[in-house]
Amino acid sequence: MQKGKSSIEFENPPIVASYASVAGKKEGEGPLGRLIDVVEQDEMFGTETWEQAESAMQKQAADLALEKGGIRRQEIRYLFAGDLLGQLIATSFGTVDMEIPLFGLYGACSTMAEALCLGAMTVHAGYGDRVLAIASSHFATAEKQFRFPLAYGNQRPFSATWTVTGAGAVVLSKEGKEGIARITGITPGKIVDFGSRDSMNMGAAMAPAAFHTIRQNFEDMGVDETHYDKIITGDLGEVGSRILLDMMKQAGVNLEQNHMDCGMEIYQKESQDTHAGGSGCGCAAVTLCSYILPRIRSGEWKRVLFLPTGALLSTVSFNEGQSIPGIAHGVVFETCQP
């Protein structure tokens, strides 16, 4: 129940009943490649547009999560899903065939955590026995929307991140003794605006939000950094991670040992030319559903604070000179192993 100022602690923790990840060729060639369920070589995913490709990827991840868990579509009561595109078109067209009531979510790259928070709250309260949390991003749809035409071949500064082409889907369930992981608590985040205005350095815009939500989690739960085997941010990348660690250090918290960033895990920096790392809703979602959950399942990591971060901007607000506020939502996963 309510814990501290902003967090929720679940007495009967919802469990991860199944999960799946689908990603593109580049992600398949990265360090997590062999862990991702489906690596699609065609960046169009057999469709005619990039947006349709992202929708197809969401659908594939959702279908696969159901299949892996032996769960029928009809058993899912609600969908919690989102993406980066204006008016969430990847989600709308990706989930329409599922015929399941949908809560469309936007938290920029923090969306997977937003979906997991609301999904866990829903299952824990008994509003549904099973729900599905989905998030996706696609390099080409994001570049087209937020930056330059791909054919323009613009130079990317080293602080820039590379939007992950990928989708992750997680089935949360109230039932079942043999969960893959338990969600024991959440810390939904508030918007934090430090006045960053560099859209080629999203890590710097998001790090203060990650800092705030981690500290709020510690305060609300009455714990410190030693409580978690890993504290995993979504897509701060190299620059944002450095800022987060420095901010933490100044606050007297040493995160050097157990911090990990999905954006720094998903690509091989030198050989893949991705600069500061990966980003996009798909970055945290794919890393969760390929690398993180299996380690919690096996008991290698007993307790993880999963903390996708989002940069809240559009080309409109950016071009009008607005700052780039950040947001980060925290999800506490614990192993089901004794």
Place this chain on the structure above:
Amino acid sequence: MQKGKSSIEFENPPIVASYASVAGKKEGEGPLGRLIDVVEQDEMFGTETWEQAESAMQKQAADLALEKGGIRRQEIRYLFAGDLLGQLIATSFGTVDMEIPLFGLYGACSTMAEALCLGAMTVHAGYGDRVLAIASSHFATAEKQFRFPLAYGNQRPFSATWTVTGAGAVVLSKEGKEGIARITGITPGKIVDFGSRDSMNMGAAMAPAAFHTIRQNFEDMGVDETHYDKIITGDLGEVGSRILLDMMKQAGVNLEQNHMDCGMEIYQKESQDTHAGGSGCGCAAVTLCSYILPRIRSGEWKRVLFLPTGALLSTVSFNEGQSIPGIAHGVVFETCQP
């Protein structure tokens, strides 16, 4: 708790503790003008851009809802909020100063219902004593994003609706005996795609979703149209409402008597040149917070099914030849009067 296939019935119904509406000049000149809390004559709301104006309007509605209810900002545990703009910038910049954890939502013009659904679920489950549900739209931000530059002066067909400049904010609370209204149940909707492709006729795109959610509500709750004093859609407008009534008639349900559409209430059709009616997240939100809630409060309407509808498209999906799917979420309000 879980009721039927998709609905939730609340044993201890959350109450509306306070609410407020803010709207623009045109809305102030319409039939609901004198009921709206604040009618702002300056379409820029004292800011420099339309987007900032929409943000300012959201903030004003939220602050006023707190003020009217004698509630401090610190007493609100979570925000559930959204708007129509890409990456929800009206919401991000509108709520940042509140410093309250935010769940960003996108359900096109159904967003107020999505916020009320999740807010009621949260309060009922004990995750927060008070939450705030907010939705907004602005004529100029929406036209700029979805249609033509205003200066172009394009002709609008009679099936087109006029995006409402307005925001509504509702404080939901677990406590207090003297509620303005109770939320006794919800029916979250699924996406329904009838293949509509006319972006100047959103009513036709959304009517099938409204039809589906109303029928699902009847089935889940074991009721029929006589159960409600009013069944109120969000912004079907004249064309969409006619389609809904016809679809209902064919299904053997006569909604002619107790159907109302916010889009048809908010403007005076002939004198205000708004064609098929009003639309946008702000349409249902402002009508709820100026016209509907007071009538439930007084007991004039004992039970209302409030059903904002959304058309799920972007200019990208539309220009790529995709259809316009619809979604509608249902919220059951009941009076607190004996």
